[in-house]
Amino acid sequence: MRLSAAEALVNQLASYEVDRIFCVPGESYLAALDALYDHKYIEVVACRHEGGAGFMALADAKLTNRPGVLFTSRGPGAMNAAISLHAAQQDGIPLLAFIGHVTRKELGRGAFQEVDYGTTFGDIAKKVIEIHDGSRMYDLIAQAWQFAISGTPGPVVIVLPEDMLEDHIDASASAGPPRALCSGPTTADLEAVAQRLSKAQRPLLIAGSQIGSADAKAALCQIAEQWGLPVLGAFKQQDVMANDHPHWIGQVGFVMNPVMADALKETDLILAVGTRLGDITTQGFTFPASPLPEQDVIHVYPDAEKLGRNIAPWMGIVADSGSFLSEFARHPVPPTEFSRSAWVGKLTQRHRELTRFSPKPSDLGVDLGCVVIAVDEYAPPNTLFCLDSGNFATWVHRYLTVHKGQHLLGSASGAMGSGVPFAVSAAMRHPEHTVIAFMGDGGALMNGNEIATAVHHGANIKLIIADNAVYGTIKGFQEKLFPGRPVATSLTNPDFVAWAESFGVKGYSISEDADADHVIEAALTHDGPVVVHVKQSAERLNAFSP
Structure with a gap:
């Protein structure tokens, strides 16, 4: 043929x-x-x-x-x-x-x-x-x-x-999709990890982006519970574990809050799985430190070129992250003389302190934390969250609890404009799920035209736009490095409610903290796509600002 x-x-x-x-x-x-x-x-x-x-x-x-x-x-x-x-x-x-x-x-x-x-x-x-x-x-x-x-x-x-x-050309029958070329962990690998881990008093598991499947995440939870390990998500990996799990201690941001960073200095062993241990996850190659870390590092990753590239591990294992976790979850846990409950409890307590929300009203606009807390309350158990890039994301990472059954799609590349496309794709792939996307005013106008694609395909997306009329991340850096000299960061924005309705999409507006609860409830129960225009206070662009 x-x-x-x-x-x-x-x-x-x-x-x-x-x-x-x-x-x-x-x-x-x-x-x-x-x-x-x-x-x-x-x-x-x-x-x-x-x-x-x-x-x-x-x-x-x-x-x-x-x-x-x-x-x-x-x-x-x-x-x-x-x-x-x-x-x-x-x-x-x-x-x-x-x-x-x-x-x-x-x-x-x-x-x-x-x-x-x-x-x-x-x-x-x-x-x-x-x-x-x-x-x-x-x-x-x-x-x-x-x-x-x-x-x-x-x-x-x-x-x-x-x-x-x-x-x-001549037709040819397909043998089906090729499989990834990657060796799994050997029995000797697993035993070496078990023996070293059993001797650690204050170990830490850093979970990366290659832990993507449901089975891998389930194995991660099992290992954390069996071995008494606190789990820290790598940069933008907030959904590798349910955020209300007793072993979850948060995900790494651009700058780790001193409350958590100081506590983590006591770590005596790091098990890093599915992460390249890049500059943000390691806080500028300081934790673990490059080239020789202060604590032993066991690095599991499917690409040999990434092992030891910046940080010399005590042990490097070339293996698929899911395979390693599944195998290690079945490995016997040797007896240990250490109880790690106090160590895990200390870190989870620090995490709870950091994620406890206290509103700070302002005459200049909405405290974005009020909106995130409302989303956290009303989002259904099967919600797919999508996250654009920008300073607004700190509010989501700090105050949104991603529960078991929920997922969060974000990008570690820092590219603005991903929020709307991510939401459209997610809603088309899983129309049975609620899809909520957070974005800033900058990112919203980069690929916001894809709302037209959502309408064309009947994708039911809920978009939340934080409008503070600035490129917030860059403004923050300008104020830090060149105080009082802002250039090219102020924005003039449309009325996002009218903008949404020009696509045939329902628009809502939040202009005061008190509006957040009832507007978010209405938006999430509306039968169809919506845009929520949040008139955010420019006083606090970052969730960790005083």
Whole structure:
């Protein structure tokens, strides 16, 4: 049987259980779009900007534990999508980015919108694959998938010359999606960890982004309980464990509060699982310290290149995080002469102190903590929270309790504009869940146009916009480093209620602390998408400000 390379591509993705792709349509991959016309298994989501499409693909990857799929046109389309490739690299999320390209006879001739993608994305993507012969479609797509999921997951760029997609090739049966190349922990590894851990009086488990599946999270809880371990989430990993679990002590922010940082100095062993131990999680490579930490570090990660890159571990284990946790949860716990209940209790008490909310009314606007507390009260047990980037996020991390059965999608890349796309993707993947997205006024107007995509697809999203009329994070740094000299941080915003209603979406406004409770209750029970405009006080941009 003969078929076009474009048809082979679509069939291959379907055989890998891809059921949704995100795109902005472009003439450079029309043949692929045409191949999708008759393919009812794969839904095509046309977005309003390639950056929004890319963020939607990333959210879908997080929710399905398989690569997200993005299609974009050449040149400008690919450049618009670059932000999502960077986020995939920073977060360790598998992403396949298919980019239409000039025809093969035009390659290297400076043709209209031609880009050398190997050069452009070489330091962001794990691999850039340019397919020049349609007959290579099957094996190169398999290779791209393998690269995306193995080691540290990340983005792979697949470049599709326009005319190559119309090559006619022999059909081939798929063997199904490739599996990640990663060895599991050995029996000797598990025994060494158990013996070292049994001798620690004040150990700490740092849980990272690669702990994504329900089974891995369940094993994490089991290990924490069996071994008496406090669990600290790596940067932006607030949902690796239920926040009301007795062993949860919070997640790492840009700057750890001294109340917790001082207590953690007593740690005598760190078990880091599923995290690269980057600069934010380690607070500028100070905890654990680089290159030689003060306490022994056992580092478990699926990519050997990341072990010892900045911090010398006492022991490095190349293993899938979920596999390690599942195996270690079944490993016998040797007897120990230490009780760690006081250690865990001390840290959880510090965490409770930090997350205890006391409103601070202001004539200048709403205390955002009042809004977060109201969301915490009224959010259903199955809520999917989505979090854009910005200073407003400190209020969510400090005062929102992510319960068992709830999830929080955020990005460690710090990229603004992810909140609305994340919410659209989450609501489409799980329409049975309540989806709530928090964002600032800056991020809201970066990819807020994707509300149109939500309306088009019937995605029931609840958006909460903190409007303080400034780029808050940058304003904070300016005041710290160049006090009294603000530049380029003040904003003029629309009426977000009227903005929402222009899309046919219900708008609500919170202008006083007393409004928060009843407005949030109404917004979350409204049958349809909503935007909540919070007129936040610019006096306290950060939840840890005095």
